[in-house]
Amino acid sequence: MSHPIRVLIVDDHAMFRAGVRAELGSAVDVVAEAADVDEAVAAIAEHHPDVVLLDVHLPGGGGAEVMRRMPPTVVTDGPRFLALSVSDAAEDVIGTIRAGARGYVTKTITGPELVDAIRRVSENDAVFSPRLAGFVLDAFAGTIEISAVDEDLDRLTEREREVMRLIARGYAYKEVARELFISIKTVETHMSSVLRKLQLSSRHELTRWASDRRLL
Amino acid sequence: MSHPIRVLIVDDHAMFRAGVRAELGSAVDVVAEAADVDEAVAAIAEHHPDVVLLDVHLPGGGGAEVMRRMPPTVVTDGPRFLALSVSDAAEDVIGTIRAGARGYVTKTITGPELVDAIRRVSENDAVFSPRLAGFVLDAFAGTIEISAVDEDLDRLTEREREVMRLIARGYAYKEVARELFISIKTVETHMSSVLRKLQLSSRHELTRWASDRRLL
DNA sequence: TACACCATCGGGGGAACCCCTGATCGCGCC
DNA sequence: GGCGCGATCAGGGGTTCCCCCGATGGTGTA
Numbered sequence: 001m002s003h004p005i006r007v008l009i010v011d012d013h014a015m016f017r018a019g020v021r022a023e024l025g026s027a028v029d030v031v032a033e034a035a036d037v038d039e040a041v042a043a044i045a046e047h048h049p050d051v052v053l054l055d056v057h058l059p060g061g062g063g064a065e066v067m068r069r070m071p072p073t074v075v076t077d078g079p080r081f082l083a084l085s086v087s088d089a090a091e092d093v094i095g096t097i098r099a100g101a102r103g104y105v106t107k108t109i110t111g112p113e114l115v116d117a118i119r120r121v122s123e124n125d126a127v128f129s130p131r132l133a134g135f136v137l138d139a140f141a142g143t144i145e146i147s148a149v150d151e152d153l154d155r156l157t158e159r160e161r162e163v164m165r166l167i168a169r170g171y172a173y174k175e176v177a178r179e180l181f182i183s184i185k186t187v188e189t190h191m192s193s194v195l196r197k198l199q200l201s202s203r204h205e206l207t208r209w210a211s212d213r214r215l216l
Numbered sequence: 217m218s219h220p221i222r223v224l225i226v227d228d229h230a231m232f233r234a235g236v237r238a239e240l241g242s243a244v245d246v247v248a249e250a251a252d253v254d255e256a257v258a259a260i261a262e263h264h265p266d267v268v269l270l271d272v273h274l275p276g277g278g279g280a281e282v283m284r285r286m287p288p289t290v291v292t293d294g295p296r297f298l299a300l301s302v303s304d305a306a307e308d309v310i311g312t313i314r315a316g317a318r319g320y321v322t323k324t325i326t327g328p329e330l331v332d333a334i335r336r337v338s339e340n341d342a343v344f345s346p347r348l349a350g351f352v353l354d355a356f357a358g359t360i361e362i363s364a365v366d367e368d369l370d371r372l373t374e375r376e377r378e379v380m381r382l383i384a385r386g387y388a389y390k391e392v393a394r395e396l397f398i399s400i401k402t403v404e405t406h407m408s409s410v411l412r413k414l415q416l417s418s419r420h421e422l423t424r425w426a427s428d429r430r431l432l
Numbered sequence: 433t434a435c436a437c438c439a440t441c442g443g444g445g446g447a448a449c450c451c452c453t454g455a456t457c458g459c460g461c462c
Numbered sequence: 463g464g465c466g467c468g469a470t471c472a473g474g475g476g477t478t479c480c481c482c483c484g485a486t487g488g489t490g491t492a
Binding site: 125126128131133169170172202203204205207208211 | 341342427
C-alpha cells in the first residue's frame with residue numbers, strides 16, 4: 001500500500017470533524033466529510049474511500065443506516081467502516097457491528113491510535129477496545145440472556161436435570177436409563193416432571209429449549 | 217488482583233504443555249494440566265482456575281466440548297476460556313467463540329504475549345489476533361453463511377430440505393404433512409432419504425445437526 | 433410422628449417415529 | 463421408447479415416546 005489511505009469522515013458536528021482531520025494530519029488522505037446519512041452515502045459513491053470513519057449517532061437513521069444503504073456488491077470490495085462514537089453501550093456496539101462495521105473505537109482515542117486503527121481496518125483487520133469486543137462476543141455466544149431464565153431450571157431437581165440434559169442431547173430413554181443405572185420407567189417419570197415443570201410438551205421442544213439456553 | 221492468576225492448561229500433547237508452562241514461568245500460577253475433555257472438566261471442578269488455556273483440537277470432542285459441559289451456573293462466575301490452537305481456520309475460531317471462549321490465539325504467540333493475553337482474559341476482556349476477530353465479525357454480521365460442510369446438505373432435494381427444516385424445528389410428521397399438503401407417508405419417505413443422506417438415525421440427531429448449522 | 437418431597441419402579445395404552453417393500457406419475461436424457 | 467430420478471402414496475411392523483394409573487423407600491422438616 002504505497003498511496004495514503006483514503007478516508008471519509010462522517011459526523012454531524014463540524015467542529016469534531018475538524019478535530020479528527022487535524023489529528024490525522026498527513027498520515028491519511030481525508031477525501032471528504034459528511035454530516036448526515038444522505039451525505040455519507042453520496043460521498044461514498046462519489047469518492048470511493050478506503051475507510052469510512054462513522055459516527056454512531058447520526059441524523060437520518062444513525063451510522064448503521066449508512067451501511068445498510070450500501071448496495072450488496074460493495075460488501076466485499078467497498079470501503080471498510082470504522083465506528084467512532086462517544087457511546088460505549090453494548091447495544092450501540094452490537095448494532096453497529098451487526099450492520100457491518102469492521103471496528104468500533106470511542107472518541108477518547110488518541111490521534112496516533114486512530115491512525116493505526118484506520119490502517120488496520122483498511123487491511124481488513126478488526127479493531128476494538130477489548131471491553132467492547134467482549135460485548136460482541138457475549139451477544140454472539142448468546143450468553144447475555146442466560147441469567148434471566150434460571151428460575152425454570154432451578155425448579156428441576158438434580159436428577160431431573162441429569163435426565164433432561166441427556167434427553168436434550170438426543171439420548172433415547174433406554175440409553176439414559178443405561179447411562180444413569182436406572183430403569184426406563186424412572187426415566188419416564190423424570191421426563192414427565194421435566195416437561196411439566198418447564199411447560200413443554202415433547203422432547204423436541206425440550207431440545208430447542210436447551211439449545212437456546214446453551215445447556216447442551 | 218494481588219494473587220497470581222490461576223491457570224489450567226488443556227492440551228493433548230504433554231510436550232506442548234511443558235513448553236507453555238515453561239514460557240509462562242512464574243508470571244501465572246499453573247494449577248493443573250489436562251490432556252482430554254474429561255480430564256479438563258474434572259480439573260476445572262477441582263481447581264477452579266481463573267483462566268483455562270484450551271486447545272481446540274482435543275480428544276473427546278474438542279475444546280468446545282469442554283465449555284459445553286460446564287454447568288450453566290459457571291457461565292458468569294466460572295473460569296474464562298482462552299483458546300490456544302495451531303488452527304487459524306474460520307470455522308474453528310467461530311465454533312470456539314460460539315461455545316463461549318473469551319479469546320483465541322494461535323500457538324505462534326510468544327511467551328510474554330501469552331501472559332498478557334491470559335491477564336486480559338482473566339479481567340473479562342476479549343483477546344484476539346485482528347485477523348481472527350474478523351472471522352467472528354463476519355459470522356456475526358451474517359456476511360458469510362458459515363458454509364463449512366454444505367456438501368451433505370447439497371445432496372438433499374428441494375422437497376427433502378423443506379421437510380428437514382420443519383422436522384428439525386420440532387414439527388410432527390402429521391403437522392409437516394398438513395403444512396406441505398402431502399400425506400404422512402410421503403413425509404416419512406422424505407425423512408428416510410434425509411436421514412440416510414445425512415447419515416443420521418433419528419429426528420433428534422437431525423435437530424442437533426440443523427441447530428449446529430444454524431438452519432433453524 | 434405425620435407430612436412433603438424425592439428417587440425409584442411397574443402395567444397399560446395410544447400416538448408418534450422409523451423402516452421395509454412395494455407402487456404410480458411426471459420429467460429430462462440418450 | 464427405455465432409463466433414471468424425484469415426488470407422491472400405501473400397508474405393515476417394531477420401537478420409542480408420553481401419559482395415565484399405581485407403588486415403595488429414604489430424607490428432611492414442622
